[in-house]
Amino acid sequence: MSSQLFAICFNATRPAALARFWSGVLGWELADGPDDDIAILPPDPGGFRIRFLPSQEPTVGQNRAHFDLTSTSREDQQQTVARALELGGQHIDVGQLPEEGHVVLADPDGNEFCVIEAGNKFLADTGFIGALACDGTQEVGYFWSQALGWPLVWDQDQETAIQSPNGGTKITWGGPPVAPKTGTNRLFFDLRLPDDADWEAEVDRLISLGATRTDIGGGDADKVLMVDPDGNEFSVRRSDPHSGDGDPVVGGLMPAPEDADVGRCGGAGLGGAEVLERGAGGAVRAGGWGRELGHATAPVESGRSLLAGMQRAHRQGSS
Numbered sequence: 001m002s003s004q005l006f007a008i009c010f011n012a013t014r015p016a017a018l019a020r021f022w023s024g025v026l027g028w029e030l031a032d033g034p035d036d037d038i039a040i041l042p043p044d045p046g047g048f049r050i051r052f053l054p055s056q057e058p059t060v061g062q063n064r065a066h067f068d069l070t071s072t073s074r075e076d077q078q079q080t081v082a083r084a085l086e087l088g089g090q091h092i093d094v095g096q097l098p099e100e101g102h103v104v105l106a107d108p109d110g111n112e113f114c115v116i117e118a119g120n121k122f123l124a125d126t127g128f129i130g131a132l133a134c135d136g137t138q139e140v141g142y143f144w145s146q147a148l149g150w151p152l153v154w155d156q157d158q159e160t161a162i163q164s165p166n167g168g169t170k171i172t173w174g175g176p177p178v179a180p181k182t183g184t185n186r187l188f189f190d191l192r193l194p195d196d197a198d199w200e201a202e203v204d205r206l207i208s209l210g211a212t213r214t215d216i217g218g219g220d221a222d223k224v225l226m227v228d229p230d231g232n233e234f235s236v237r238r239s240d241p242h243s244g245d246g247d248p249v250v251g252g253l254m255p256a257p258e259d260a261d262v263g264r265c266g267g268a269g270l271g272g273a274e275v276l277e278r279g280a281g282g283a284v285r286a287g288g289w290g291r292e293l294g295h296a297t298a299p300v301e302s303g304r305s306l307l308a309g310m311q312r313a314h315r316q317g318s319s
Contacts, residue, residue: 002149003191003202003236007039007048008132010111011055011186017088018109019052024087025069025080026128048169051190059110060183064232067113070123070130080115081105111186122170129169131161132187136173140230143210144171147191147228181231189234199238206236 012018019038023030028040028050037053071077081103085091088108096104101117116123116130123130134140141160145152150171154161158175193202203224207213214233215225222238 003147003193003197003206005048005148005189006192006237007051007190009051009053009188009190009235010109011057011184011188012052012109013055014109015052015054018107018111019050021084021087021089021107022050022052025084025089055184055186057184057186059186061179063111063186064136064179064181065132065134065185065187066111067129068123068131068133069113069115070120070126070128071116071118073118077103077115077117084115109186125167126163126170127168131170131172134171134173135178136175136230136232137178138173138175139210140228140232141173143229146209147206147211178230185232188232191234191236192239193236195239197239203236 010018015038019030019040022028023040026040026042028042031039031041031049033039033051033053037051039049039051041049069080071080084105084107089105092104092106092112094104094112096102103115104112105115106112114133120130138155138158138160141152141155141162144150145160145162148162150162150164152160153163153170154172159173160175161170161172163170193199203213203226206226210229211226211234213224213226224236225233226236227233
């Protein structure tokens with residue numbers, strides 16, 4: 001069985017303060033993490049957790065990934081924005097136009113996120129955290145689809161998106177041009193293995209898919225540090241059956257069944273969009289990612305961040 005996405009982690013200069021911020025924005029419960037870190041847990045026990053780990057790494061540029069929060073109405077969007085500002089968030093300017101419906105904010109540690117307007121088709125029925133939107137290549141989208149066993153729900157124009165067969169939060173990659181990586185990512189994936197999984201075999205499988213191990217000759221006996229094909233850090237940890245940390249979770253989702261057909265999805269997986277055709281590598285093409293949210297990837301000046309290219313995408317998502 002493949003690794004399971006246990007948590008999305010933030011390297012934070014003030015973990016406790018950042019955890020309180022996101023707990024207040026999302027309405028999630030605070031809890032202790034497995035490494036003396038702080039986590040927040042969703043009301044749904046099957047939902048994914050967010051972990052906040054201490055780090056003194058300075059912020060260099062904008063993040064390679066950010067949350068897109070959904071709204072059920074204009075009033076709901078305004079309430080989310082107001083709550084975030086009251087808790088210490090702030091508006092940031094990435095070149096968005098006044099008439100654009102999404103709101104771009106940063107949390108108290110400078111991590112960008114968006115509050116999307118109601119009616120976005122691509123994020124329909126995904127939950128409050130509609131997407132983790134990432135700056136990345138088509139190759140890394142393929143890697144994570146195979147690594148987690150999650151189907152591709154969009155694969156066109158080098159943009160990719162994956163989602164659990166059970167629905168929920170999507171993970172998206174905007175395709176080229178990808179901004180150069182500078183320093184350690186502030187957001188990263190924490191994977192866990194089922195209790196009966198073969199630890200070494202799973203590490204070897206991830207390497208065969210394109211990951212690179214970065215802790216050769218040292219590190220934690222129960223945790224492996226790796227990078228994906230785009231150089232993004234992630235960890236793979238053995239499950240601890242006594243801690244409860246091994247429960248299969250992310251985005252309110254269980255992991256893909258072993259017999260799931262990765263690369264195949266139904267219309268419901270795209271928020272009701274009709275599946276039109278099968279694309280390269282068995283992935284589907286549908287009226288979702290590029291036309292409904294799709295984080296624009298038109299070439300811009302060197303050093304473009306993901307946020308600087310999101311304007312057209314969010315406009316399309318509300319059309």
